[in-house]
Amino acid sequence: MTTKCWNCTLRRLDAFVDMSDEEVRFTERFKTSEIVVEPRTTLLREGATSPQLYTVLNGLGLRYKMLPDGRRQVLSFLFPGDFVGLQAGVMGAMGHSVQASSRMTLCVFDRTRIWSVFQNRPDRAFDITWLAASDDGVLGEALTSVGQRTALESAAWLLVHLRRRAEALDLVDGDAMEVPWRQNDLADAMGLSLVHTNKTLARLRQMGLATWGDGRIVIPDMVALAVIAKVGPDLPEPRPLI
């Protein structure tokens, strides 16, 4: 049973900009189907030319790149509303792989129809570009974190980042949020070893700043954590939803 865009709860969140009825109807036609994938499913593989693009409706995942010898860099974490497969959609091949971390449900769009969006709906085309530019911003942040921050700062930054994204989507319950990611995913996102990631998280826990465990992140004081992370206010602007 696939959700009608009309009934989609996602677009009512204040994380997203409002859509006109017209836009909702158009998206509905652009959408070809809906899929549910189990944890650890690879949705898109680096180098592949996927016939499909997706919008995350539900669940969490991650994007990563691998070196030939197996080292893995996690590029970003996927949340509902994220649009994946754009590189394959416009450039022909993915620059990274995409994996589900929890069970996810995604809207499926046909890659070949993307061109018709540009022809018929300049506003939606603009939104797609907005999302691409936004991804650029996130990657820049991540690169800066990996390149310049110490392990402690980097971990703090990542937790703040995840928490802020979750907040905008109403995924936070009090101080806590549920996440499907393993410490290994965090380590690969920060460019640190698993062992040192674990010790760094332990340090944050001892400082009373953040607790990671049992699939939950608990952050009692975001301001204190943000100070460690050395991040600006970084108000998350509402994003377009495709």
Place this chain on the structure above:
Amino acid sequence: MTTKCWNCTLRRLDAFVDMSDEEVRFTERFKTSEIVVEPRTTLLREGATSPQLYTVLNGLGLRYKMLPDGRRQVLSFLFPGDFVGLQAGVMGAMGHSVQASSRMTLCVFDRTRIWSVFQNRPDRAFDITWLAASDDGVLGEALTSVGQRTALESAAWLLVHLRRRAEALDLVDGDAMEVPWRQNDLADAMGLSLVHTNKTLARLRQMGLATWGDGRIVIPDMVALAVIAKVGPDLPEPRPLI
């Protein structure tokens, strides 16, 4: 004296996809002027909402982000044909700063007119999105390099990357290419200290793989360097030019 797009030598390079006469004329109208900036000029500042977008016509530069305490992460290096300011153009604010490393000349576009591109020229709008997605790919590569590669691999990767980009633009003379960047820029791009960057470059020199000095990079054997860098063939597809 500003160049007419019609006479622009850039688009004749095989680094770029061919443009129809129609497209050239449209770009000409989209272009508002041309500027020349001296080395070390900051074109765009992080957080600023620039009224202008640029395409690099000539010269080299870099994009970077800074932490409040002064640490700097270089995100990417700018070559002719690169389109800068897109974040400000579509999202309203830049996520990073942009600086000229050599004297540069740039085509200037009016930010407010970007919307009319989406309305009137879906093909050009698509090209803009292509470029945004392409930047995403480069940032992903860079992040993987900083996060996963050792200093030696990372330096090798960066040199290979710069050389490949330069080749596509006919900026390579035999084994050598001229670059305006300092070792400090390299260090900030790789997330390494200046001292260690220097020693790593010395190591590559002793191995006979690459020489960096006096504003020139000399790479006698790209294949050998690429092996160290652990990069795939990575043929640079022709890109659209705005």
Place this chain on the structure above:
DNA sequence: CGAGTATTTGATGCAGTTCAACGCTCGTGG
């Protein structure tokens, strides 16, 4: 109950940082 996955902790070693100094080439001003 054994196997596999995830987290945790301790011990040891090294890649990369930090500190310090020196040489070179400029441009500038006395």
Place this chain on the structure above:
DNA sequence: CCACGAGCGTTGAACTGCATCAAATACTCG
């Protein structure tokens, strides 16, 4: 004309943050 300082590259020595190795715990699941 030389003295001086600033910017950049280079090199050595000491230190340390993080990686690597190793092993124990706890857990879920067939």
